[in-house]
Amino acid sequence: MNAPVHPIEHLHAELSDLDWITDEGRIARLSQDFSWFSPVLKRQLEDKRAQAVVRPRSEDEIRRLLASCARLRVPVTVRGSGTGNYGQSTPLQGGVVLDMSGYNAFLWARDGVARAQAGIRLSDLEKATRPLGWELRCLPSTWRSATLGGLFGGGFGGIGSINHGPLASRGNVLGAKAITFEEEPRLVELRGSEAMQLHHMWGTNGLVLELEIALAPCHDWTEQIVVFDTFEAALGFGDAVSRAAGIVKRELCVLSAPIPDLLRQLADHLPAGCHAAIVAVAPASEPALQETAAQFGGRVSYRRSAEEVRAGNRTLLEFTWNHTTLNALKVDRTLTYLQSAFTAGQHLEQVRRIDALLRGEVLMHVEFIRNIDGHMTCTALPLVRFTSEERLQEIMRLYRDNGVRINDPHVFIVEDGRAQGTLVDGAEAMKQRFDPHNLLNPGKVRAWGGGAPV
Ligand SMILES: Cc1cc2nc3c(=O)[nH]c(=O)nc-3n(C[C@H](O)[C@H](O)[C@H](O)COP(=O)(O)OP(=O)(O)OC[C@H]3O[C@@H](n4cnc5c(N)ncnc54)[C@H](O)[C@@H]3O)c2cc1C
Numbered sequence: 001m002n003a004p005v006h007p008i009e010h011l012h013a014e015l016s017d018l019d020w021i022t023d024e025g026r027i028a029r030l031s032q033d034f035s036w037f038s039p040v041l042k043r044q045l046e047d048k049r050a051q052a053v054v055r056p057r058s059e060d061e062i063r064r065l066l067a068s069c070a071r072l073r074v075p076v077t078v079r080g081s082g083t084g085n086y087g088q089s090t091p092l093q094g095g096v097v098l099d100m101s102g103y104n105a106f107l108w109a110r111d112g113v114a115r116a117q118a119g120i121r122l123s124d125l126e127k128a129t130r131p132l133g134w135e136l137r138c139l140p141s142t143w144r145s146a147t148l149g150g151l152f153g154g155g156f157g158g159i160g161s162i163n164h165g166p167l168a169s170r171g172n173v174l175g176a177k178a179i180t181f182e183e184e185p186r187l188v189e190l191r192g193s194e195a196m197q198l199h200h201m202w203g204t205n206g207l208v209l210e211l212e213i214a215l216a217p218c219h220d221w222t223e224q225i226v227v228f229d230t231f232e233a234a235l236g237f238g239d240a241v242s243r244a245a246g247i248v249k250r251e252l253c254v255l256s257a258p259i260p261d262l263l264r265q266l267a268d269h270l271p272a273g274c275h276a277a278i279v280a281v282a283p284a285s286e287p288a289l290q291e292t293a294a295q296f297g298g299r300v301s302y303r304r305s306a307e308e309v310r311a312g313n314r315t316l317l318e319f320t321w322n323h324t325t326l327n328a329l330k331v332d333r334t335l336t337y338l339q340s341a342f343t344a345g346q347h348l349e350q351v352r353r354i355d356a357l358l359r360g361e362v363l364m365h366v367e368f369i370r371n372i373d374g375h376m377t378c379t380a381l382p383l384v385r386f387t388s389e390e391r392l393q394e395i396m397r398l399y400r401d402n403g404v405r406i407n408d409p410h411v412f413i414v415e416d417g418r419a420q421g422t423l424v425d426g427a428e429a430m431k432q433r434f435d436p437h438n439l440l441n442p443g444k445v446r447a448w449g450g451g452a453p454v
Contacts, residue, residue, distance in 0.1 A: 007072040021053040035087035040410040045087040050097040078203035080150025083142040088154040088202040092443035115212040118149025135218035137164040141321040161369040175212040197426035206434035220306035221280040223316040226298040231256045234275040237296040242368040248282035256364040262328040269302035339407040344375035
């Protein structure tokens with residue numbers, strides 16, 4: 001008697017015209033993301049692998065793949081560029097990794113709105129919109145390689161969130177085309193808040209094919225480092241610039257000592273032991289920025305015009321958000337990080353309190369943003385000198401005890417990573433509608449059977 005054919009072999013045979021990646025090393029690499037930032041996730045996820053990776057080039061290829069996988073009950077984990085931090089695109093139960101990077105067309109941009117296929121790189125999307133006078137409203141510091149679908153499925157926001165809040169702020173995402181994971185897949189256009197029920201769900205309740213997003217008028221951003229003798233002065237500067245409505249900016253972060261010492265590529269501009277702010281500002285706002293720096297005893301140690309940034313191919317933006325962590329990890333692999341959200345209006349007080357409580361062990365990295373309600377606040381991606389998983393939990397408890405929300409970056413379950421500990425409203429209904437067989441990235445949502453020890 002013949003041995004039963006493995007479902008993956010069925011897929012290879014049925015869909016032999018698709019672009020399958022079969023090399024074991026590449027499959028292993030395409031099964032991982034940046035979860036190694038967390039010593040906890042590294043231990044839990046490093047051996048997780050897909051059984052196959054496929055890179056579809058058209059809607060028809062995606063539709064045929066989903067139809068076959070639904071019939072054979074093969075799990076599918078969607079991947080953009082794999083820059084996520086929590087094993088978001090790492091398959092826990094094998095199956096197929098669906099690499100969206102080949103499904104990447106820019107569709108159109110007009111009147112401050114753009115539409116593109118989900119696998120487009122954010123850098124390519126902005127390259128297409130800039131000549132028309134528009135830029136993306138918020139983008140992760142990984143925008144060079146990260147995809148639009150990955151930002152929507154796994155991201156939060158980042159550069160530009162100081163103006164437009166996180167991606168989830170109403171009006172940033174206008175619509176999404178998604179496809180159902182069934183034997184006969186259907187295409188569905190979702191608008192506004194309905195589309196957002198798939199946002200930050202790690203591709204567990206819907207596969208997004210296209211996104212329509214609102215844009216912002218573009219500027220030729222000047223990048224600057226301002227250095228300070230004390231953290232209090234740097235924080236005061238950050239607060240003043242964040243609240244100065246007349247200063248047009250795209251990015252503003254504050255790094256407490258000794259983080260600047262860890263940014264070795266910028267060592268010429270960061271005196272040893274300094275505290276620093278990194279700012280991207282419109283040229284017309286530079287005098288006002290300098291005045292504010294002087295008011296807080298700060299000194300501009302680095303300035304590059306947009307033209308110089310382009311020509312030099314080095315941007316300070318790649319030292320902000322989680323790139324601060326990445327650059328610090330290059331120097332000291334014993335570090336890890338946290339993600340915390342402060343309460344608007346109390347944010348400076350909370351930053352000071354946490355800094356005083358944990359100084360030396362937790363190194364403060366503050367990003368000024370508007371929150372989802374439009375209030376100016378800050379979020380933090382502090383570096384942590386890792387000693388043990390127990391101590392990491394204790395530190396997070398201290399944050400929570402002090403009224404600071406933690407979005408835990410050391411878990412691979414959607415609910416556990418959210419400060420609220422629950423799914424967004426409507427996520428469940430979307431699951432029924434788009435993934436009735438529970439085959440999308442299974443194991444990542446507690447409500448749908450995830451959370452078992454791995
Ligand atoms: C150094 C560094 C800096 C970072 N900075 C930021 C930052 O500033 N802001 C921020 O928000 N994040 C940041 N991140 C996290 C990550 O880079 C972003 O969220 C990025 O947008 C993810 O895009 P990606 O294409 O790599 O997605 P992936 O990592 O490939 O996927 C992310 C999630 O989205 C899902 N997904 C991907 N495509 C689709 C689709 N078409 N339909 C449905 N689900 C989909 C995947 O299944 C996965 O769960 C950072 C990460 C690193 C390593």
